[in-house]
Amino acid sequence: MYSSMKKIQKDKDVEPTEFEQSVAQALFDLENTHQELKSDLKDLYINSANQIDVSGNRKAVVVHVPYRLRKPFRKIHTKLVRELEKKFSGKDVVFIATRCIVRPPKKGSAVQRPRSRTLTSVHDAMLEDVVHPAEIVGKRIRYRLDGSKIIKVYLDPKARNDTEYKLETFSGVYRKLSGKDVVFEYPMTEA
DSSP: OOOGGGGBOOGGGOOOOHHHHHHHHHHHHHHHHOHHHHHHHTTOOBSEEEEEEEETTEEEEEEEEOGGGHHHHHHTHHHHHHHHHHHSTTEEEEEEEOOOOOOOOOTTOOOOOOGGGSHHHHHHHHHHHHTTTSOEEEEEEEEOTTSOEEEEEEEOGGGHHHHGGGHHHHHHHHHHHHOOOEEEEOOOOOO
């Protein structure tokens, strides 16, 4: 029988947590009840899901999807996020592709690691996944006198209506996943 367990595939037969099962059940329900999303959600599944405290009493649901399925998920991203936010009332939903960071090769070894597996490129790609409906148009790194650094990310002003209320969530989720402080802004437009 086809059930919500088909919507979550963990590696090495690890049992999904209760929260992951609830996210998988929500995806399963959406597939069965929503006619627009039915065909798109048919072959999609998630790897894991967790809940992150963003700020104050706000929470975010971070859903990890397989890297191969990131394009189909992006195609239906806005509808899917809207529907999942209705199901998990008061929580922002963020989809992130599962990526792998490979450590640098040892001296003298002939093995080269792909550029897409470096820490920097994985964190950059993660940042793009977090802000997905909006595009990143600029990035500045500000080094303070005490040695700390803040990354300022400028988002596309066209997506301001969809993402402005989520900026705090974006920075909280990215801080939790990568350990880097990020400030999201929209560039000033000259009139």
